[in-house]
Amino acid sequence: MFAKAFRVKSNTAIKGSDRRKLRADVTAAFPALGTDQISELIPGKEELNVVKLYVHKGDSVTVYTSGGNPILFELEKNLYPTDLMLPGVVVPPTGLPQVQQGDLCAIALVGNRAPVAIGVAAMSTAQMLASGLKGKGVSVLHTYQDHLWRSGDKSSPPAIAPLDPTDSCEEKVHLGLQGNLKSLTLDGEEENGQVPLREASEDTSSRAPSQDSLDGKPLQEQMDDLLLRCFLHALKSRVKKADLPLLTSTLLGSHMFSCCPEGQQLDIKKSSYKKLSKFLQHMQQEQIVQVKELSKGVESIVAVDWRHPRITSFVIPEPSLTSQTVQEVSREQPYLPPDIKSLYCVPANMTQLFLESGHKKGSTLEGSEVRKIITDYAKRNRLVDADNRNLVKLDPILCDCILEKNEQHLVTKLPWDCLLTRCLKNMQPAYQVTFPGQEPILKKGKLCPIDITLALKTYNKKVTVVRNLETYGLDPCSVAAILQQRCQASTIVSPAPGAKDSLQVQVQGNQIHHLGQLLLEEYRLPGKYIQGLEKAPKPGKK
Structure with missing residues (x-):
């Protein structure tokens, strides 16, 4: 479920009454947990947030975080633990624990009871035994090293020694399956979120001591x-x-x-x-x-x-x-600003002008290349005015490319700078973005800068809204998390109005000063690609 990046809709602190309700819901969902364990999972005073998000398949999921780390998530009114540190129960020599299809299960490695994934049983114990332990055993919801895990502190599962074979396995909600760590975390999604019952086991007896x-x-x-x-x-x-x-x-x-x-x-x-x-x-x-x-x-x-x-x-x-x-x-690579080039596409009505230089309709050129092609064309066709070399005579091809209909029989010559300016203006804008170590990305249309605006919400409260971060390789969710910490203010990531597949970040208060420091000083983005920085609060004003 979290094998691919998800989109955060909102991230807010949980209220006291909602905290008590959540504790009651967890107690009802997991009756085997004691009062101390519930209090440990849902602390009484420490920071607890509720995060609304959409996974890549479009499902809406509610995640509860403590200290920035996900501890529970709710899907279709069912609660699931995300704390991969909770001990699971490996398959004892006495046989599989009794589970029914749809039961919540934890998946652990042989020799270590720390779960590396959780999911829902795809079949009952009887069906597993009848199939000879073949086929799909668990529909995986959350795994170690998936994107939900990455949103927390990214800690590794501890080494927890297996239970004594003589100990009873009373926790019905946990099922330990033999499995390779990598296949359980990364390959599960390739099989529609299903984990085969039989996987190559991994010997964890050499892990670090407890x-x-x-x-x-x-x-x-x-x-x-x-x-x-x-x-x-x-x-x-x-x-x-x-x-x-x-x-x-x-x-x-x-x-x-x-x-x-x-x-x-x-x-x-x-x-x-x-x-x-x-x-x-x-x-x-x-x-x-x-x-x-x-x-x-x-x-x-x-x-x-x-x-x-x-x-x-x-x-x-x-x-x-x-x-x-x-x-x-x-480790996530540090952000490095992309190399951005403004380009021009050859439109259909200007094809004849660029044909001699070997460029067809749709070809992309830099401004300097366009100027050279126009200059060479004028000189090659002897269009430079003999009496005033600052003027260029317009032949039929140039007239069709740069003149308006009402100018066709009135304008016969143009200065060099005016000729070049008109040519660039009539071409289709495009741009090329190249991130360090990656292939260039060519996009048609005008390059939109990062747009920072202030808006008024209820009770005349100001919020700062940031758009177009994705164009410059910035993850809106990551930027929102940084701003939430820097500004000590709530943040919301939501779809940007009127922009397909684009997100905007909303921060409580006028936080343009913090945004400027982040974008200009830390991310080292040129100021010409950012608009709205002038709206930062003046020194001495709140």
Whole structure:
């Protein structure tokens, strides 16, 4: 379902009453979960958002995120967990667990109970056994490394040891299937979202040991060390002064999780602090950071002492060869502005003028090429006025190309600059966009700049609207996520009115100043391709 990019319609913070209703819905949907597990999945005070989106097949999906990470999604009034860290149940030697067609299932690798995909059983246990474990077993909804996973902190599943064969498998909603990680994540979509029951198994016995056995320390002490390490690593290498104030949930979800060493999983609830807020209070007492509640119930880091000995003495670990390889493959490439050329297409009524130079109808030329062709044509056909070499005599072909009907018998000569200007004006506009390392993309029509406008919504509130980002290789959803963090304001991605297959980003308030910094300084787009920057609020005004 999320194997291809999806389109975000809206992203808003969930209300207290809706949070309670969601907790009740999860309790009803998953009765096997205890109160503590429900509270862990849906925290009482931490940031919780509801995201409305459309997947590539057109289905409308509601996703619930905590700290920027997807935890649940709702499809056709059914809730599905997206947290791939929840332990699944592998097939025990005693046989498959009893499932019915349509039951929610988790798919895990042999030797590791951490699910790598979730889906709905395509057949019952009896049908699976009757088929000899052949055919389609699970209709996959969400997998490790799909686009929904990429919208979070992109953490890897932990290594969770298999259950003792003598243990009972009481969770009906989990089904462990033998499967290759890559085929389950990437190839499932090629078979209409179905995963075959039989796949080549992967030996995970050589995976990293579980955290409760690392260094011989108690689990809580290990997690305290890991929490501090990820915190210092994030402050030293990822968080910049321009990012402040920074939501504490964003610090955790977008920075600290990604600083976790390979093979380990950061879980604050297993630390002595239990909550991120308590850990940050301790860091504030050490005068490393300053935390404030800028809005009710939402804490942000407003200051960082980068000269603090804790930060200056922290040594950023060198990535292993394995992690370097993974990062080179999976890391999103930094945005580089495209090379853009304005071009001109030869229209049907000007074909005769360009025929001698070898260009046919529809041929695309740069402005300098058009000028050279026109100049050569005039000289070759001895059209340069002998008495005034700044004038060009118009032959029948030039008359048909550049003159209006009422000028045909009145205008016989034109200055060079006027002749060239008229030729370019009568040609069809086009442009070529070339992104680094990619083939050029040729498009006919006028190049539209990134358009930034201000609009008034209900209660006379201003919103900033940005259009035409796709032309310049910018993902509207990614830009919206960055603006949401930078501006500390809600963002909405929606279809752009009157533009087919184009999206617009709407940000609460006048955020043109932040947009200008993002587009001009970070993305390094030339200012001539951006219109509306002059509407930024003047210094000293809100």
